[in-house]
Amino acid sequence: MSKEMEQRSLDPEFEQEAVPKHYRKSLGSIVAVWFGFPMQLFSAVFGGTVVAQLGFVNGALSMLLGNLALFIFVGFLSYRAGETGLNFNLLAKESFGKRGYYLVSGLLAVVVIGWFAVNVGLTGAMMHNTFGYNEILMIIVGGLIYIVITFLGIKALSVLGWIAAPLYVVLSIVAIVFAVKSGVTGILEYKPVASSAGAITMGMVASMVFAGFADSGTMTADFTRWSKNGKEAVLASITAFPLGNFVAQIVGGIVVATGVIPDAVTNGGNILMVLTGHGSFLSLVSVLFVFISLGSVCTHCLYNGAIGWSHMTGKGMRSITVILGVIGIIAALSGIWGKLPEWFNLLGILVPPIGTIMIMDQIIFRKTHKSALERSWRPLAFVTWVIASGISLFINFNAPQLSVAIMSVVATVMVYLICKTVVPRNASLVFEDSDKSVQSGDLD
Numbered sequence: 326m327s328k329e330m331e332q333r334s335l336d337p338e339f340e341q342e343a344v345p346k347h348y349r350k351s352l353g354s355i356v357a358v359w360f361g362f363p364m365q366l367f368s369a370v371f372g373g374t375v376v377a378q379l380g381f382v383n384g385a386l387s388m389l390l391g392n393l394a395l396f397i398f399v400g401f402l403s404y405r406a407g408e409t410g411l412n413f414n415l416l417a418k419e420s421f422g423k424r425g426y427y428l429v430s431g432l433l434a435v436v437v438i439g440w441f442a443v444n445v446g447l448t449g450a451m452m453h454n455t456f457g458y459n460e461i462l463m464i465i466v467g468g469l470i471y472i473v474i475t476f477l478g479i480k481a482l483s484v485l486g487w488i489a490a491p492l493y494v495v496l497s498i499v500a501i502v503f504a505v506k507s508g509v510t511g512i513l514e515y516k517p518v519a520s521s522a523g524a525i526t527m528g529m530v531a532s533m534v535f536a537g538f539a540d541s542g543t544m545t546a547d548f549t550r551w552s553k554n555g556k557e558a559v560l561a562s563i564t565a566f567p568l569g570n571f572v573a574q575i576v577g578g579i580v581v582a583t584g585v586i587p588d589a590v591t592n593g594g595n596i597l598m599v600l601t602g603h604g605s606f607l608s609l610v611s612v613l614f615v616f617i618s619l620g621s622v623c624t625h626c627l628y629n630g631a632i633g634w635s636h637m638t639g640k641g642m643r644s645i646t647v648i649l650g651v652i653g654i655i656a657a658l659s660g661i662w663g664k665l666p667e668w669f670n671l672l673g674i675l676v677p678p679i680g681t682i683m684i685m686d687q688i689i690f691r692k693t694h695k696s697a698l699e700r701s702w703r704p705l706a707f708v709t710w711v712i713a714s715g716i717s718l719f720i721n722f723n724a725p726q727l728s729v730a731i732m733s734v735v736a737t738v739m740v741y742l743i744c745k746t747v748v749p750r751n752a753s754l755v756f757e758d759s760d761k762s763v764q765s766g767d768l769d
């Protein structure tokens with residue numbers, strides 16, 4: 326489908342330019358887009374494994390910490406998007422340069438398709454393990470449904486959010502009621518499973534929470550550029566971090582703390598295990614829940630990826646959606662979702678510096694920041710990214726008990742400040758812009 330045909334038949338998605346003011350959407354629409362995104366089954370599973378390993382209070386506190394860090398990070402980036410109407414790629418150009426941004430956008434646009442594949446795979450696995458359906462068939466059916474929804478654009482993501490988030494809340498309440506009825510009630514006193522003692526720390530959990538959404542969180546502009554202004558963009562992102570993500574995780578934690586989940590360290594807070602076996606109506610709703618909840622994640626990831634690749638290639642977002650969606654389904658069939666822990670590591674190290682550099686440039690040093698739009702690449706951004714990632718890598722291997730992803734943000738801020746203020750502007754550095762628009766030695 327040509328770009329012109331796409332635009333004639335469906336709403337424009339503004340892959341190459343800012344969303345004009347008269348196309349901006351109500352606060353409610355953008356809340357639905359962000360609130361529903363982290364409310365996914367995997368968040369509950371994750372929350373349950375954390376509580377099983379740290380106990381309820383420590384587990385809840387560490388997840389809250391990670392979500393508060395996400396709130397600050399995503400909040401800043403959302404504000405900028407709501408103010409400008411620019412998508413992630415356009416904002417990345419301002420910090421990384423008109424060629425340099427390819428590296429940043431390319432990396433994130435690949436990782437989000439990884440997330441898409443992971444969650445399509447999870448759809449098949451959950452449908453197979455919980456309800457006995459054919460896993461391969463479920464991956465293909467789920468993947469195709471998610472492609473169709475993403476194809477329809479931001480409006481469809483908003484509608485899906487309005488269904489996904491309330492359904493998650495209602496089913497979570499039902500699951501907690503069932504769990505409390507058949508399990509123990511001393512939830513706050515729940516202690517870690519003995520065999521897992523010392524396996525993870527609170528800092529590691531906060532890092533995993535942050536890293537778990539660092540990718541789409543960095544790309545928040547693709548969603549919040551549709552907000553009417555910066556303030557509404559921030560309000561919409563707050564419904565996801567800390568609210569939606571924490572609620573989704575703690576539900577799994579509560580269910581585990583009632584003691585009803587066998588082998589909680591492995592199964593985590595899989596609320597489907599509690600919801601099944603209570604009649605055919607609830608089973609049917611649970612089947613729909615798998616597709617709606619994981620569909621919400623998948624469509625958001627595919628949307629991020631499609632906007633990114635569309636911007637980079639100049640092709641229409643909808644044709645790219647189909648291509649990336651098919652690639653994602655093939656990756657899901659290959660079993661990629663089993664590689665989830667490796668994803669977390671990579672994301673926690675390489676991704677947080679990207680958004681942090683953009684925040685430093687475009688929010689904190691806004692008055693003195695020279696947009697890199699006219700330049701091929703911007704040395705300050707790349708030098709900061711490389712050094713900060715190196716520091717995070719070092720922490721990851723030598724002090725993993727610390728919160729690697731959050732330390733990565735801290736390292737980025739420090740390296741950025743040193744490069745910007747301490748390195749003399751005329752020092753004979755080798756960082757020379759290929760456009761010659763920047764003098765040799767000018768790092769910024």
Ligand SMILES: O=c1cc[nH]c(=O)[nH]1
Nearest residue numbers: 440537538539540541
């Ligand atoms: O869990 C997820 C899913 C999509 N994108 C993320 O950054 N995290």
